[in-house]
Amino acid sequence: xxxxxxxxxxxxxxxxxxxxxxxxxxxxxxxxxxxxxxxxxxxxxxxxxxxxxxxxxxxxxxxxxxxxxxxxxxxxxxxxxxxxxxxxxxxxxxxxxxxxxxxxxxxxxxxxxxxxxxxxxxxxxxxxxxxxxxxxxxxxxxxxxxxxxxxxxxxxxxxxxxxxxxxxxxxxxxxxxxxxxxxxxxxxxxxxxxxxxxxxxxxxxxxxxxxxxxxxxxxxxxxxxxxxxxxxxxxxxxxxxxxxxxxxxxxxxxxxxxxxxxxxxxxxxxxxxxxxxxxxxxxxxxxxxxxxxxxxxxxxxxxxxxxxxxxxxxxxxxxxxxxxxxxxxxxxxxxxxxxxxxxxxxxxxxxxxxx
Amino acid sequence: xxxxxxxxxxxxxxxxxxxxxxxxxxxxxxxxxxxxxxxxxxxxxxxxxxxxxxxxxxxxxxxxxxxxxxxxxxxxxxxxxxxxxxxxxxxxxxxxxxxxxxxxxxxxxxxxxxxxxxxxxxxxxxxxxxxxxxxxxxxxxxxxxxxxxxxxxxxxxxxxxxxxxxxxxxxxxxxxxxxxxxxxxxxxxxxxxxxxxxxxxxxxxxxxxxxxxxxxxxxxxxxxxxxxxxxxxxxxxxxxxxxxxxxxxxxxxxxxxxxxxxxxxxxxxxxxxxxxxxxxxxxxxxxxxxxxxxxxxxxxxxxxxxxxxxxxxxxxxxxxxxxxxxxxxxxxxxxxxxxxxxxxxxxxxxxxxxx
Numbered sequence: 001x002x003x004x005x006x007x008x009x010x011x012x013x014x015x016x017x018x019x020x021x022x023x024x025x026x027x028x029x030x031x032x033x034x035x036x037x038x039x040x041x042x043x044x045x046x047x048x049x050x051x052x053x054x055x056x057x058x059x060x061x062x063x064x065x066x067x068x069x070x071x072x073x074x075x076x077x078x079x080x081x082x083x084x085x086x087x088x089x090x091x092x093x094x095x096x097x098x099x100x101x102x103x104x105x106x107x108x109x110x111x112x113x114x115x116x117x118x119x120x121x122x123x124x125x126x127x128x129x130x131x132x133x134x135x136x137x138x139x140x141x142x143x144x145x146x147x148x149x150x151x152x153x154x155x156x157x158x159x160x161x162x163x164x165x166x167x168x169x170x171x172x173x174x175x176x177x178x179x180x181x182x183x184x185x186x187x188x189x190x191x192x193x194x195x196x197x198x199x200x201x202x203x204x205x206x207x208x209x210x211x212x213x214x215x216x217x218x219x220x221x222x223x224x225x226x227x228x229x230x231x232x233x234x235x236x237x238x239x240x241x242x243x244x245x246x247x248x249x250x251x252x253x254x255x256x257x258x259x260x261x262x263x264x265x266x267x268x269x270x271x272x273x274x275x276x277x278x279x280x281x282x283x284x285x286x287x288x289x290x291x292x293x294x295x296x297x298x299x300x301x302x303x304x305x306x307x308x309x310x311x312x313x314x315x316x317x318x319x320x321x322x323x324x325x326x327x328x329x330x331x332x333x334x335x336x337x338x339x340x341x342x343x344x345x346x347x348x349x350x351x352x353x354x355x
Numbered sequence: 356x357x358x359x360x361x362x363x364x365x366x367x368x369x370x371x372x373x374x375x376x377x378x379x380x381x382x383x384x385x386x387x388x389x390x391x392x393x394x395x396x397x398x399x400x401x402x403x404x405x406x407x408x409x410x411x412x413x414x415x416x417x418x419x420x421x422x423x424x425x426x427x428x429x430x431x432x433x434x435x436x437x438x439x440x441x442x443x444x445x446x447x448x449x450x451x452x453x454x455x456x457x458x459x460x461x462x463x464x465x466x467x468x469x470x471x472x473x474x475x476x477x478x479x480x481x482x483x484x485x486x487x488x489x490x491x492x493x494x495x496x497x498x499x500x501x502x503x504x505x506x507x508x509x510x511x512x513x514x515x516x517x518x519x520x521x522x523x524x525x526x527x528x529x530x531x532x533x534x535x536x537x538x539x540x541x542x543x544x545x546x547x548x549x550x551x552x553x554x555x556x557x558x559x560x561x562x563x564x565x566x567x568x569x570x571x572x573x574x575x576x577x578x579x580x581x582x583x584x585x586x587x588x589x590x591x592x593x594x595x596x597x598x599x600x601x602x603x604x605x606x607x608x609x610x611x612x613x614x615x616x617x618x619x620x621x622x623x624x625x626x627x628x629x630x631x632x633x634x635x636x637x638x639x640x641x642x643x644x645x646x647x648x649x650x651x652x653x654x655x656x657x658x659x660x661x662x663x664x665x666x667x668x669x670x671x672x673x674x675x676x677x678x679x680x681x682x683x684x685x686x687x688x689x690x691x692x693x694x695x696x697x698x699x700x701x702x703x704x705x706x707x708x709x710x
Binding site: 013016030034061067073077079094110116118121124128167196 | 361362363364365366367368370371372373374378380381382384385388389410412413414415416417419421422423427428429431432433434435437443445447449450451453454455457458459460461463464465467469471472473474475476479481482483484487488491515516519520522523524526527551552705707708709710
C-alpha cells in the first residue's frame with residue numbers, strides 16, 4: 001500500500017471509534033423474549049408516554065417501487081424513554097408488498113440500541129419478531145384497558161403474521177375465550193391459523209365471508225392489507241371492541257358512530273391524514289379529547305391516558321368501541337432495551353468490533 | 356420451556372425472515388476504500404441528484420441531553436440513487452458533544468444497505484469513517500467544480516477529524532498546493548495536524564489568530580463547532596473560496612456579499628432555518644436560483660448543477676465565493692453501496708444470520 005492509497009488514515013484523531021456492538025439474531029431475540037413479558041414493557045412504556053417521558057420524533061420514510069412495480073419502503077423511527085430505565089434507539093423497518101410472493105415475510109429490519117451517554121450503537125437486533133410482538137402487545141394492553149378482558153369471543157380478520165401473533169397472544173390473555181372466528185382473503189391462511197389453535201379448547205370457525213366473521217366477535221382484530229374501508233358499523237355486534245391494527249378497514253361511519261374511540265398517540269394519528277382517522281381529523285369531523293373548539297366527535301382517550309387514570313374507560317358499550325393503534329416506534333425501542341439488557345446479562349448474541 | 360413461554364412462535368408464517376447480513380468494521384471499510392475512489396462516487400451521485408435520480412426523504416432526528424447536560428443526538432437519513440447502479444440505504448449517525456472528553460470521536464454510527472427488490476438489510480457497516488470521507492469528498496468535488504483546482508494555498512479552521520480529513524484529501528487533489536494555514540481553538544490540535552503533513556513539501560503555518568489563518572488561503576475550509584458567525588467578508592482574501600462545512604462560522608454579510616453562493620441541495624438548506632443560510636432564505640434575504648420573485652441575493656448554483664452543466668461556475672471571483680454543503684445522506688448511501696459491492700466481491704466482512 002502506498003501513502004496515496006491511505007490518505008484517509010491521515011485523518012485519524014487518535015480518539016476511539018465505534019467500538020463493539022452486540023448483534024442479536026431472531027433466535028437470540030426469541031431466547032431473550034422467553035424470559036421477559038413484552039406486554040409489561042409495552043404497558044409501562046405507554047404509561048411513560050402519557051407522563052411525557054417519551055421522545056417520538058417524526059420518522060424518516062423512503063419509498064420506491066421494485067422491479068415488479070411493488071410498493072417498497074424503509075422507515076427509520078428513533079425513540080427514547082426517559083424513565084427510570086432510560087432507553088434510546090431506532091427501529092429500521094423495511095418492507096415490500098411483493099416479498100410474500102418470493103417466500104419472504106413482508107416486513108423486516110433491525111432494531112438499534114444507543115448508549116444514553118455517548119449515543120454509540122450498542123446493540124443491533126433482528127426487528128421483525130419484536131415488531132409483530134409489540135403490535136399484538138399493544139392490542140393486549142388495549143383490550144385490558146378498554147375493559148374487554150372478560151370477552152369470550154374473538155375475531156381475527158387477516159391471518160398473516162400479525163393475525164397469527166394476535167391470536168397467539170390474545171388466547172393467553174383472555175381467560176374466558178371460547179370462540180375464535182377467522183377470515184382471510186386466502187382461506188388457506190385462515191385454515192392454517194385455525195389448525196395452530198385446534199387443540200380442543202376453542203371453538204374455531206373459518207368464515208368465507210368477512211361480515212360473518214366480524215359479526216361473531218366481542219373483540220374484532222383487523223390485521224389486513226386493506227386500503228379502503230369496508231367494515232360498516234352494522235357489521236359489528238353491539239358492544240364489540242374493534243381493534244383497527246391495519247388502519248384501513250373501517251368506514252368513516254364506523255369511527256363516527258363509535259361509543260368511544262381510543263388511540264395510542266394523538267399526534268401520530270393527526271399527522272397522517274392518509275389514514276382514515278387522520279383524514280377525519282384533518283376534515284374537522286374528529287377532534288382531540290381536549291379540543292374545546294373541535295366540531296364533530298371527539299377521540300375519547302389515549303391508551304396511555306387510560307393506563308395512568310387520566311382518562312376513564314367507557315367499558316363495554318354500544319354500539320361499539322374503536323381502538324386505533326397507529327404504531328409507536330418508541331415501544332419497539334423500549335423492547336430493544338429490555339432485550340439488550342437481558343442479552344448482556346446472559347451472554348446472548350454475537351459481539352462484533354465495529355472499529 | 357413450556358407452550359406458554361413460546362406463544363409468539365405460534366405466529367410463525369413459514370415465510371423467510373431477515374436472512375443474512377454482512378457486517379463491515381471500520382477496518383473492513385478502510386480495506387475496501389483503498390480500492391475505490393470515494394470522490395468519484397460522490398461526484399457521480401451529485402450529478403445523479405441534479406438529474407432527479409436521487410431520493411432524499413426528510414431525516415429522523417432524536418435529540419437529548421446526556422448526564423453531563425451535553426447535546427446528544429441520533430439522525431436517521433434514508434436515501435436512494437435510482438441510476439444505473441441503484442443504491443438504497445440509510446445512514447444512522449449519532450453524536451454527543453461530550454464524547455471527545457471521554458476519548459471518543461464525537462460522531463459515530465452505522466450505514467445500512469437495502470436490497471432494491473425486498474428492502475431487506477443486506478449490509479451493516481461502520482459509518483464514521485465514510486461520513487468524514489464523504490464530507491471531504493464533497494469539498495474536493497466543489498473545489499474542482501467552482502474552478503479552484505489551481506489554488507496554491509489552503510486554510511483549515513478547525514483541526515479535528517473533519518479538518519484532518521480535508522487536509523489529507525485536498526493535499527492530494529490540489530497539485531499546486533504549497534501553503535497550508537491551520538487554526539484551532541486548541542493550538543495542540545493544529546500542531547498535531549501540521550506534524551502529519553510536515554514532510555518538506557508544504558509550507559505549514561499554525562496561526563494563533565483565526566483571522567490571520569483565514570486571510571492566508573485561496574481556499575478556506577471551515578470545520579469547527581462554532582454556532583455563531585464570526586468570519587466577516589473582509590477576513591477573506593479577494594477571490595477566496597470559503598467552504599462552509601461546519602455551517603455556523605460565516606456572518607450574514609459573508610453570504611450576502613459573496614460573488615457566488617453554491618449549495619449541495621436547495622431544499623435541505625431552505626428547510627433548516629436554524630442554520631444561517633436557511634435563516635437568510637426564510638427571511639427573504641436569499642432566494643433560490645430559479646426564484647423569479649425572490650428579493651435579495653440568489654443562490655447561484657447547486658454543486659450537482661455545476662457538474663451536469665446546468666449552471667456555469669463563476670470561476671475565481673471577487674470578493675469571494677461561498678460553497679455551503681449542508682450534507683446529503685444519499686452520498687453516504689451511494690458510498691455504502693460501492694463499499695458493499697466491493698466487500699461482496701472480495702469476501703470482506705463478517706456474515707451474520709439475522710434470522
